[in-house]
Amino acid sequence: MPKFSATFMAKRGVTRAADFIITLLSFIVFLVLDFLDALLCVLYRFMDAFLEGTTSCYCSSSPPAGEKSDELSETLRRRKNVFRRGILGAFGFTHHFAAGIKNARGGGGRGKNRWSDCGCESCVSWMKKGNDLRLHFVVREPSKGDIDGKEGAENVIFLHGFIASSSFWTQTVFPNLSEDSRQKYRLFAVDLLGFGKSPKPMDCLYTIRDHIEMIERTVIIPFQLKSFHLVAHSMGCVVAVALAANYSKSVKSITLIAPPYFPCSGEDNASVTALEKLAARRVWPPLLFGSAFMSWYEHLGRCVCFLFCRNHRAWERILKLITRRDLHFLVADMTRHTHHSAWHSMHNVICGGAKVMDEYLETLRICGVKMKVIQGSKDQVVPLECSSNMKMKVGDNAEVKVIANADHSSVVVGREEEFTRDLEQFWASITTSDNVA
Incomplete structure (x- = not known):
């Protein structure tokens, strides 16, 4: 002893x-x-x-x-x-x-591309479309089978996390769907406003409302979605919860992967508390230091975007020459944004969401919306407490699953088949309960 x-x-x-x-x-x-x-x-x-x-x-x-x-x-x-x-x-x-x-x-210049942003064709092509902006999205229609065309299919909207794109879903879940799910579900993977191939306007503050309105304008209204499931990762979870609260009678289920949720308990500085927990000013671990660097320093972060995002085509060519293979989608997505879009989304969605998440979750709890929360046990980006916080807030309507030895990305990437089967089982359980009711 x-x-x-x-x-x-x-x-x-x-x-x-x-x-x-x-x-x-x-x-x-x-x-x-x-x-x-x-x-x-x-x-x-x-x-x-x-x-x-x-x-x-x-x-x-x-x-x-x-x-x-x-x-x-x-x-x-x-x-x-x-x-x-x-x-x-x-x-x-x-x-x-x-x-x-x-x-x-004469001022102005707000409607143009910023001098420190990338001006390549793929990054500014959306500007030619005028004021009627739409998000970039990928839709996978149900294959022919027992389902009566598009009208009989169930809809699923996928929302990615911070500094990512629809590729997070099209490269993981879409290829691993079972044949039964390919016939039953119509899938929408969206590039959120300011990321991927979606518009990145300079006159936008990228609030939660801005993100929701663009999803409505791009997917929900044009496709006349009367009901849908939601699947979201990281930052996308905040947008998904807000969207679900606005469409509480239409949402069939919500799957949240690593949601950044901190109960505000009426705090006036809830957003600051969220920033300090998600991006603590520490040099170790390196991932935390990177988050703090880009979240606390507006101008230093802009310098990083000027060097890498603005010159993403050159860096992509260099990496391809070094690795002699196509870039992994996670690497390519890291530079497909502007500092303006990433900076405001980080603060107004992830941090600002701390002020309103309680209200949104309470709406979903009252409406009885079924929710599944998934997080890796070794997540170094979003504290594990966030999932348990959500369970405590929503109660029996929420199921929490912690994946051993998985981090913020590998909770999905690297275990695509297992994750997709988990999604399908959750969707099927919702359909079964609806039929019983």
């Missing part, structure tokens, strides 16, 4: 020492990043004003006159930065100078 106790105490001491080192290193690294991001704010104000006639960013703690704040996340303006006020104060003339450039150019 003494030997075991000594070993335990030694491991505990090592763990504490490692945590102290990580905490200290995190403080130093993020202090430097705070300084760099504040400096870059000055640079981008000049560049934007000179090249576009715009000077927009969220470095000011107070919103400008006319900004609608009811659907915007507090995290846009309440991110900590110890240098921002001092540097912007020292370079206060930049605001007036940039405004002068903007006025000289």
Whole structure:
């Protein structure tokens, strides 16, 4: 027993020492990043004003006159930065100078592609369609069989997660459907607004309402969907829950994979709490550091997008030459967005969703909508507590399944057949219960 106790105490001491080192290193690294991001704010104000006639960013703690704040996340303006006020104060003339450039150019430029975004044909082709924007989506119609054409098929809408696209579903679930499901279901895999091949407008703030309205305009209304199942991953779960609450009488079931849900309990700073839990300012593990880097630093994150997203064609060619094979869809999707679309979706959907998820889930609980929640036990992006939080909120209407040794992506990717069978069984159970009722 003494030997075991000594070993335990030694491991505990090592763990504490490692945590102290990580905490200290995190403080130093993020202090430097705070300084760099504040400096870059000055640079981008000049560049934007000179090249576009715009000077927009969220470095000011107070919103400008006319900004609608009811659907915007507090995290846009309440991110900590110890240098921002001092540097912007020292370079206060930049605001007036940039405004002068903007006025000289006549402002505007919002409807055009941003100078730091990719301008290739595939990235800007949607601009030629005018104001009647539609999302890119892939539809898989039911094969001929016992089902009476499209009218007799059940509809399923798939929503992907952050920095992903419809490929997340078309490359995993679609090819692994059983023959019975191929005849019964009509599948819609959507590229959410700002991602994949969907429009990425600069005059959009990518709120939950914006995402829902585009799904309605693209799929639900044109295809006259009177009922449908929903399947969503990560960020898509927030959009799916909101969409389901709006269509509570039409939704047959909801499958949520790794949903970022934190009960707000009436907190005024629920969005900030969500940001701190999903993107804690720590250098380890690396995935968490990457999330914090892109979520806390508007201008540093824009630099990353300028280097990689804007030049995605060059990087894709380089990677293909190195690997001598086509890029995996997860890799290709990482650059198919703009900083503007990703930044606002992260804050207004994932963080901002913390303010409204309780209300949406309560609506679904009252309506008795069946829900299945799936998450990997080693998910380093969304805390495992999120799934249990949802179970506690929804109650008996929610079933939670934790996949051992799976992370945020491998909960689906790498176990496609098993995941698809799980989906089919859940859909079948809903159909059976409906028939019994």
